[in-house]
Amino acid sequence: MQKFFISSIIFIIGISALLIISSTQKSDPIMNMPWETTIMDDGNIRVFGIHLGKTTLKQAQHIFNLYGKTAIFSQPDHELTVESYFDSVKLGGLSAKIILNLIVPKQQIQNILTHATKNILQPSGARRYQLHNNNTSLLLNLPIVSITYIPSVTLDENMILNRFGKAKNIQQISTNKPSYLIWHYPKIGLSITFNHREKTVLQYSMQKLNV
Numbered sequence: 001m002q003k004f005f006i007s008s009i010i011f012i013i014g015i016s017a018l019l020i021i022s023s024t025q026k027s028d029p030i031m032n033m034p035w036e037t038t039i040m041d042d043g044n045i046r047v048f049g050i051h052l053g054k055t056t057l058k059q060a061q062h063i064f065n066l067y068g069k070t071a072i073f074s075q076p077d078h079e080l081t082v083e084s085y086f087d088s089v090k091l092g093g094l095s096a097k098i099i100l101n102l103i104v105p106k107q108q109i110q111n112i113l114t115h116a117t118k119n120i121l122q123p124s125g126a127r128r129y130q131l132h133n134n135n136t137s138l139l140l141n142l143p144i145v146s147i148t149y150i151p152s153v154t155l156d157e158n159m160i161l162n163r164f165g166k167a168k169n170i171q172q173i174s175t176n177k178p179s180y181l182i183w184h185y186p187k188i189g190l191s192i193t194f195n196h197r198e199k200t201v202l203q204y205s206m207q208k209l210n211v
Contacts, residue, residue, distance in 0.1 A: 032094075044206050044207050045204060048098075050063065050144055052143075057139055058140040060084075064098070066086055068084035068086045070082065072116065072131065073129070076125070080110075081101055083099050084100045097149075098149055100146075101146040101148075112131060113129060148201065149202040150199050151202075154200060170182070180193060180196075189205045189206060190204050
């Protein structure tokens with residue numbers, strides 16, 4: 001009986017020790033805010049749990065817990081791009097539209113384009129090619145080259161300054177529309193576009209091609 005009692009005490013102490021250890025161990029949580037960026041060993045950044053040049057579309061869908069709408073875009077004097085669009089992603093309490101650009105070999109894009117089900121002219125002048133489901137699945141394991149993040153709330157210049165610090169350089173674009181500003185943060189591959197009539201747009205791009 002005494003041996004049983006001692007064994008029980010030892011067992012309880014062991015379980016308690018494991019609980020203490022597990023509670024003090026820190027995991028590596030996904031940082032969900034747009035200013036929570038990490039420069040990785042390859043020189044590219046990780047933001048929203050996405051390591052540019054490494055994280056695939058399939059992995060991003062798992063992070064967002066959503067399936068994006070993937071399409072090919074073409075516009076004059078520009079190369080074809082493959083983009084996956086997420087209309088409303090909630091990260092860190094903020095809701096945003098997110099566009100992921102994928103790294104796709106040119107020949108593969110051309111092959112997929114020949115099987116596109118239809119194309120739609122966009123307001124920007126670009127054409128959006130809707131992909132066949134079979135071709136969409138081929139893109140799931142391809143890495144992400146850039147992220148466009150458009151929050152539903154306005155991130156004004158003071159908020160950006162407080163979170164990201166002073167921009168390396170500021171570019172003012174004047175067109176037939178109201179002018180807008182682009183703040184550049186080259187260290188983390190980030191450009192932030194301010195247009196007082198539209199939402200603030202944050203774009204994160206790869207620094208180095210590593211695939």
